[in-house]
Amino acid sequence: xxRVQRDGQMTLLATENLAIRIDGRSILSGVDFAIESGExxxxxxxxxxxxxxxMRALIGALAPSSGAVKRRDDLRIGYVPQRLQIDPTxxxxxxxxxxxxxxxxxxxxxxxxxxxxxxxxxxxxxTTLSGGQFQRILLARALLATPDILVLDExxxxxxxxxxxxxxRLIERVRQRLGCAVLMVSHDLHxxxxxxxxxxCINGHICCEGAPTTVxxxxxxxxxxxxxxxxxxxxxxxxxxxxxxxxxxxxGEAAE
Numbered sequence: 552x553x554r555v556q557r558d559g560q561m562t563l564l565a566t567e568n569l570a571i572r573i574d575g576r577s578i579l580s581g582v583d584f585a586i587e588s589g590e591x592x593x594x595x596x597x598x599x600x601x602x603x604x605x606m607r608a609l610i611g612a613l614a615p616s617s618g619a620v621k622r623r624d625d626l627r628i629g630y631v632p633q634r635l636q637i638d639p640t641x642x643x644x645x646x647x648x649x650x651x652x653x654x655x656x657x658x659x660x661x662x663x664x665x666x667x668x669x670x671x672x673x674x675x676x677x678t679t680l681s682g683g684q685f686q687r688i689l690l691a692r693a694l695l696a697t698p699d700i701l702v703l704d705e706x707x708x709x710x711x712x713x714x715x716x717x718x719x720r721l722i723e724r725v726r727q728r729l730g731c732a733v734l735m736v737s738h739d740l741h742x743x744x745x746x747x748x749x750x751x752c753i754n755g756h757i758c759c760e761g762a763p764t765t766v767x768x769x770x771x772x773x774x775x776x777x778x779x780x781x782x783x784x785x786x787x788x789x790x791x792x793x794x795x796x797x798x799x800x801x802x803g804e805a806a807e
Contacts, residue, residue, distance in 0.1 A: 561588045563626055563700050563732055564609060568618035571604050578604045581756050582618070586700065591726060591733040593743045595766075596753040597775055602736045603633060605753060606704050609734070626700065629693030631686070633704040633736075639678050645688055646673040655695050663691045666728075667721060682709045686718065694725060701725065703735035715739055719746050 565585035571578045579601045586592050596602050607613040608620055610630050622628075637643070649660050664670045667687040672680070680688065686706055693701060703722070707715040719739075723746065726733050737743050743750060743763070750766040752758045752775065759769040766772050 561623075562586070563588055563623050565621045566609070566618060567621070569608060569615050569620060570617045571601070571608055571613065572616040573604075577755065579608075579753075579755060582753075584751065584757070586732050586734055588699070588732055589726070589730055590748050591723075591746065592735075592749045592751060593747040594734070594736045594751045594753055595738070595743060596758075600754040602753055603704055606702060606734075606736060610702055623699070627696055627698045629696045629698030629701045629731075631689045631693050631701070631703040631706050633708060635689060637677050641678070643677050644673070645675050645677060645680075648677050648688065649692055649695060659695060660691075663694050666694070666725070667691045668717075683714045683718075686710065687721075690721070690725075694729075697729065698731050700732040700734060701729075703733070705736050705738065707737070707739060722746075
């Protein structure tokens with residue numbers, strides 16, 4: 552992928568007319584998307600809208616049925632999955648988990664664990680971790696790759712409200728330190744609107760996109776989430792430039 556630069560930013564990853572079909576069923580169609588260095592972009596949409604499918608296509612875990620995904624040639628991606636199951640009978644410590652599949656220097660592991668707020672659990676068994684600790688370990692594993700773009704698929708699923716707020720604060724600190732882009736799927740709509748530079752609303756295609764205040768006011772977005780003309784989302788004010796189009800919102804079924 553050519554290193555396209557706009558306004559001092561560099562395009563890291565893009566799709567062109569991306570479509571995904573699974574078992575003959577259309578999951579995503581006509582998706583044009585790009586993310587640039589340093590951006591925080593959040594993908595929202597109802598259950599079954601194709602958000603996780605979209606993320607899997609972006610990281611190369613799922614091949615497009617048509618269209619294209621273009622990544623910068625030397626792009627480093629750090630991925631935090633929605634969930635990861637570990638056999639409860641498998642004896643594996645945090646330190647050993649972070650050395651898979653690539654062995655990392657002990658000092659790098661220690662520093663990263665400290666950064667994500669769990670510096671004292673390197674010798675603990677993965678199966679004994681709390682939900683919040685487990686998510687921070689997955690984040691640490693992604694950060695050890697020194698990513699240009701950090702991709703998170705519903706990273707706060709299962710966390711309580713204080714845990715969710717703390718996790719998003721951590722993500723912002725990481726972005727500031729690494730200068731990386733952040734692309735995440737989230738159902739935490741209120742936090743999304745305060746933490747994102749740009750929001751993409753998906754329901755089988757891109758319904759609307761732009762700055763948080765633009766998307767929160769879009770009829771397509773408000774219809775998808777059953778919001779009236781007023782709501783808490785309008786409380787968050789941003790002043791980012793934006794684009795907003797991509798047609799109306801489809802309410803047909805789609806698989807996650």
